[in-house]
Amino acid sequence: MVNCKRCKDKPVYNRLCKSCFLRYFEKKVRKTIREFKLIEKNDKILVACSGGKDSTSVLYLLKKIFSKRKDLVIEAIAIDEGIKEYRDKNLKFLKKFCEKEDINLYIYSFKKEFKIELDAIIKDEKPCSICGVLRRKLLNQMAKKLNATKLVTGHNLDDECQSILMNQFRRDVKTSARLGPKTGILVDKGFVQRIKPFYLMLEKEVAIYAFLKGFMQQLNECPYEKVSYRADIRDMINNFEQKYPGTKNSTITSFLEILPVLKKEYKNKGNLKHCKECGEPCSQDICQGCKIIQKLLRKT
Amino acid sequence: MKVYIDRGNRNIEITKESVQDILFELKINPTTVLVSVNNKLVDINYKVKQEDKVEILSVISGG
Incomplete structure (x- = not known):
């Protein structure tokens, strides 16, 4: 057997x-x-947690790295979308984890804030895009309410690779301009800056870290994940990585080279407005989140 | 040896020796899984014994 290259x-x-x-x-x-x-x-750092391996690991590690920094506040926020079996289990684990690590945890639900639950409305819709828009909206709203200056997500290198290719395949370069370790193009007080400390870590590396730290017990896949466009892109990239090792790293490295140009290019394109319904920053009169909520409420 | 996939959802008998061979036999992409032997994480070159408990865990989880 081959031994560890550093200590044998x-x-x-x-x-x-x-x-x-x-x-x-x-x-x-x-x-x-x-x-x-x-x-x-x-x-004031708010870590967006799902109870999964990525966000639990990033929460744990930020607490560890900055334990001596008295000027920083690190807290956790979670969104309950109403996905039975999946989110219930993960939130149970998260609550226990935060209690043990002495971390404040805020939980907000689609049911209470939007009067809808994902399981009940999903049948004919694209679940991941609906969930993603509503989750981002609620996270930003609540992060502002809690006076957070940074919103941390557990996104890793694999997630970013998938987003880059998805945007490329859909000819949506503007959305790619919003990516990167610090997201967004425009600075507006309506946005809480999102950051991704695991930006350069492979999903497998995060999983190993989570396993070694004991955060993997509750691992389960979202039941809607299998039907997403992202899942197909993910499988394609993973197959490519197996055949041509280093593909994921190269994708991110080259993307980081062009990202400043993309951000500059799209900074002055399009007007930033504020939603007439909820006041969230958006590009049209009504934000995408409010449009989805109105549509779903009409159906129920 | 017994190989458990995703916390016992699939439980199969296999005769291969190294973790890499087992994954190849099962047509599982090594970049998408962790492998533990007797609850300890191992890398793909690890040689497995007949009495070992091998577990394959997917690293993919929806956010």
């Missing part, structure tokens, strides 16, 4: 043993935060 212990991934892998992972996340200036002095 038993390897768990890519010729690194458990302790060398954890050191590698945490060091790379620290570097990502530093290099892209994701966290600044006096930030």
Whole structure:
């Protein structure tokens, strides 16, 4: 058997043993935060948590990295979309986790805030796009309400690769301009800055970190994930990565080279408005979230 | 040896030795899974013994 390339212990991934892998992972996340200036002095950081491996790991690691920074506040926020079996289980785990780690957790639900539940309305619709729009809307609204200056997501390198290709295939370059370790194109007080500390970490690496830290017990896949366009793109990229190792890293590295140009290009295109219904920043008179809610409420 | 896939949803008998061979036999892409042997994480070169409990866990989870 081939031993760890750093200390000769038993390897768990890519010729690194458990302790060398954890050191590698945490060091790379620290570097990502530093290099892209994701966290600044006096930030009030809200971590968007699903109870899954990515967001639980990012919450845990930020707490660990910044435990001595008295100027920073780190709290967690979760959205209950109303997906039985899946979200229920994950939120149960998350509540326990936050209690153990002494982290404030805020939970908001589609049912209470929008008067709808995903399971009840999903039959004829595209579940992931509806869920994504509504979840982003509620997260931004509540992050502002809680005076957060940064909204952290557990998005990893695989997620970003998928988004880049999805936008490319749909000829939606503007949406790609919003990507990156710090999302968005325009600075507006209506947006809470989103940041992705796991931007350079592979999904498999995050899973290994979560497994080694004991956050993988509740792992289960969203029942609607299988029917999404993203799932097809994900499978395609994974097959390509197996055949041509390094594909994912190359996609992100080259995207980061063109991202500043994209952000500059789209900064002055299109007017930023505020939704007449809810006041959220958007590109039309009514935001996409309010349009979806109105449509769904008409159906019920 | 017994191989458990995704927390026992599938439980199959297999005779291959290395983790890499097992995944190949099952047509599973190694970039999408973690493999644990007797509850300990191992890399793909690990040689498995007949009495070992092998678990294959998907790394994919919807957000």
